[in-house]
Amino acid sequence: NAGVTQTPKFQVLKTGQSMTLQCAQDMNHNSMYWYRQDPGMGLRLIYYSASEGTTDKGEVPNGYNVSRLNKREFSLRLESAAPSQTSVYFCASSEARDDEKLFFGSGTQLSVL
Amino acid sequence: GENVEQHPSTLSVQEGDSAVIKCTYSDSASNYFPWYKQELGKRPQLIIDIRSNVGEKKDQRIAVTLNKTAKHFSLHITETQPEDSAVYFCAASGFGNEKLTFGTGTRLTIIP
Numbered sequence: 001n002a003g004v005t006q007t008p009k010f011q012v013l014k015t016g017q018s019m020t021l022q023c024a025q026d027m028n029h030n031s032m033y034w035y036r037q038d039p040g041m042g043l044r045l046i047y048y049s050a051s052e053g054t055t056d057k058g059e060v061p062n063g064y065n066v067s068r069l070n071k072r073e074f075s076l077r078l079e080s081a082a083p084s085q086t087s088v089y090f091c092a093s094s095e096a097r098d099d100e101k102l103f104f105g106s107g108t109q110l111s112v113l
Numbered sequence: 114g115e116n117v118e119q120h121p122s123t124l125s126v127q128e129g130d131s132a133v134i135k136c137t138y139s140d141s142a143s144n145y146f147p148w149y150k151q152e153l154g155k156r157p158q159l160i161i162d163i164r165s166n167v168g169e170k171k172d173q174r175i176a177v178t179l180n181k182t183a184k185h186f187s188l189h190i191t192e193t194q195p196e197d198s199a200v201y202f203c204a205a206s207g208f209g210n211e212k213l214t215f216g217t218g219t220r221l222t223i224i225p
Contacts, residue, residue: 042215104156
């Protein structure tokens with residue numbers, strides 16, 4: 001089992017460009033999450049999907065959109081990238097919304113110039 | 114919402130000594146307190162967790178203690194080894210993973 005797989009691992013964008021971060025899990029988990037990690041700020045939740053067909057905003061959703069494509073895949077889209085979105089992005093999954101153990105992907109390091 | 118404070122931000126410990134990382138939380142309704150370890154360039158991984166109906170939990174060299182009255186919890190690592198060097202995050206939540214709030218992290222360095 002690969003667990004949680006994220007692509008790409010690194011990305012450099014210019015201000016105003018768009019891109020989609022892909023995430024897939026093979027653990028048959030119901031819930032999936034997108035976090036961003038900034039120096040000195042820990043992990044902050046951007047969006048989550050408690051189950052297939054549902055998505056909800058987290059703590060820092062502005063500038064992002066998500067799609068729960070199916071049970072396995074949960075993508076994060078930046079429509080018009082800004083330097084403030086320079087960060088490391090982690091996708092995570094859990095068996096259910098109230099099953100607290102999170103399994104993280106390996107992360108995407110994004111730089112917006 | 115929940116606010117989690119974590120101290121210290123950096124910690125250096127001689128190999129074989131103990132390390133303690135402390136967190137405080139603000140929401141008395143929080144009932145789940147995990148600790149994640151993130152090695153350099155790697156993904157965070159859950160190492161231990163505790164629920165509010167338990168005061169202490171141990172797993173080999175690591176332990177977590179919880180004081181609900183004071184709203185703080187701590188991670189204790191004994192007999193530290195070089196592979197313990199990493200960033201450690203505490204977190205707190207009520208019902209639902211979307212409510213999980215992370216601390217700002219502690220960079221632990223084990224000095225050989």
